Amino acid sequence: MSSVDLSHLKGRDNLIITMVCYGNICRSPMAAAVLANKVSKLESPKVFVDSAGTSNWHVGQGPNPPSKRTWEKAGYSFDHIASQFNYSRLVTADLVLVMDKDNHVEVSKYVTSKEEERKIYYLRQFDPSGPDSLEVPDPYSLPDSAFESVLEMVEKATDGLIEQLLI
Numbered sequence: 740m741s742s743v744d745l746s747h748l749k750g751r752d753n754l755i756i757t758m759v760c761y762g763n764i765c766r767s768p769m770a771a772a773v774l775a776n777k778v779s780k781l782e783s784p785k786v787f788v789d790s791a792g793t794s795n796w797h798v799g800q801g802p803n804p805p806s807k808r809t810w811e812k813a814g815y816s817f818d819h820i821a822s823q824f825n826y827s828r829l830v831t832a833d834l835v836l837v838m839d840k841d842n843h844v845e846v847s848k849y850v851t852s853k854e855e856e857r858k859i860y861y862l863r864q865f866d867p868s869g870p871d872s873l874e875v876p877d878p879y880s881l882p883d884s885a886f887e888s889v890l891e892m893v894e895k896a897t898d899g900l901i902e903q904l905l906i
Contacts, residue, residue, distance in 0.1 A: 743860060743864050752785060754785070754787070754834070755787045755834075756774065756788050756835075756836065756900075757788075757790060757836070758788070758789070758790040758838075758862065759793060759824050759835060759836065760793075760837075760839070760842055761792055761793055761794050761841065762794055764792070764800060764801075764803040765877060765878055767791065768790050769810050769886070769890060770836065771819070772816075773897050775815075775817055776816065786904075789822075791822050792821060792824060793824055793846065795823045797821040798821055798823050799821060800821045801821070802819045806889075808883070809886040809887055809889075809890050824846060829849045829855055829859075835858050835860070836861070836865075837860070837861055839873075839876075839877070843859065846859055847859060861873040861874070864896075865897070865903060866892070867895070867899040867902070870895075876889065
């Protein structure tokens with residue numbers, strides 16, 4: 740697992756974290772749902788979580804039903820409407836957490852400075868178990884078990900992220 744330095748975010752009153760996948764209906768809304776629920780009780784920093792897709796295929800749609808069903812079954816409550824990632828989202832966010840290499844490439848196309856570049860990480864870089872891959876595989880059109888697998892990856896990585904933000 741690559742080492743991540745979030746020291747530049749210490750002491751902030753508010754943080755904006757944007758989760759990014761391809762269509763913004765499966766992985767990134769699930770990651771946003773999990774993180775938003777886990778940080779909802781934090782007083783400082785107050786963490787605002789959203790998500791976006793690198794494509795515009797599903798803009799305006801709700802989450803993929805198996806994705807929502809999986810996070811709700813795990814006890815997470817979250818409202819979601821798909822949107823597309825753009826430069827202003829990069830500027831506004833303190834962290835942009837991507838689900839896979841293709842998302843990393845697409846998000847990085849917006850970077851115009853070192854400051855913007857250091858906002859972008861793979862979500863799984865925060866998984867303290869040191870995953871064998873940084874990619875969160877796309878469960879779209881796969882059985883519910885694939886969504887449950889993604890949820891497990893997301894939960895581990897968001898736990899690691901919260902730990903790093905609070906240390």
